Every structure is written in structure tokens, then in C-alpha cells.
Amino acid sequence: MLGAAGAVIPEACNKFGANCGPEAVWFKTGALLLDGNTLSYFGNSIPINLVVAVIAEVVLVGGAEYYRIINGLDLEDKLHPGGPFDPLGLASDPDQAAILKVKEIKNGRLAMFSMFAFFIQAYVTGEGPVENLAKHLSDPFGNNLLTVISGAAERTPSL
Secondary structure (H helix, E strand, O other): OHHHHHHHHHHHHHHOOOOOOOOOOHHHHHHHHEEOOEEEEOOEEEEEEHHHHHHHHHHHHHHHHHHHHHOOOOOOOOOOOOHHHOOOOOOOOHHHHHHHHHHHHHHHHHHHHHHHHHHHHHHHHOOOHHHHHHHHHHOOOOOOHHHHHHOOOOOOOOO
């Protein structure tokens, strides 16, 4: 769900005055991180190459999963949803917890559908969702799904 927000928020911030890098479009950010074989963060080179970063992530996440496995694969884990993962106590009532789980699943499905739409939109237009929304709002009859499908809009598939 945060991925869908992360595809929109940096581009919107860049469009409305914040500096989130030269191009804050979600499908181009991976290229900004790689500078040859090293990682860079806002133009500053990080002395760790990509392979070392991936290995460190696998070891750290693997360690957390190993810790979870050796303590038993209990489906009703005492840490979820409760304890430090529920600071507001929203899941203290079992009925309310069941309702919240259904809401989370529905919101997750909506986020997956929106990401699929972002993928298709990026392939067809070569632009991010905020730029496409701005173009549509500036000319709703000239920039919409039908004009893109019919080829009336001057767009070429990219990526």
C-alpha cells in the first residue's frame, strides 16, 4: 500500500516545489540510485556496491525470518497484531481485529490495482501519474483514455 503512495508523492512534491532529485518519477528512480556499479544517494556516492547491499539485506532479513521460524511458525503470533505492532490498541477486541484485517486486505487489493494502472500508464505514456493527471485536468477531452487508445493523442510507448 505504501508503494502506491510512494509512486505518487515524490513526483507530486517535485512538481509543486520540493526537490526530490532530477526525476522523481517512480519508474526512473532505480537508475538514479545506480552510478556505474556503486550506489549514490542524492548525488553523493556511497562506498558500498550493489552486490554488497543486496547480500547485507538478505542476511539481515533472513536473520529476522530465521528468528521467527525457530520460535515456531505460529499463525497467531503473539507479536502480530499486538504488542509493539499495535501501539494504539486497535486490535485488542477480536471482532474489531477481524474487521481491520478485512479492511487491510481490501485496501491492499486496491493498492495492487492502482500499481497495475501505474505500470500500464508508464508504459503507454512514458510519464508518471501526477503528470498524466495534470495533463488530463488541463484538457479533459484531449487527454483521456479514449484519445490514448485511438491514437489521437501524441504519445508513444516507452520504457
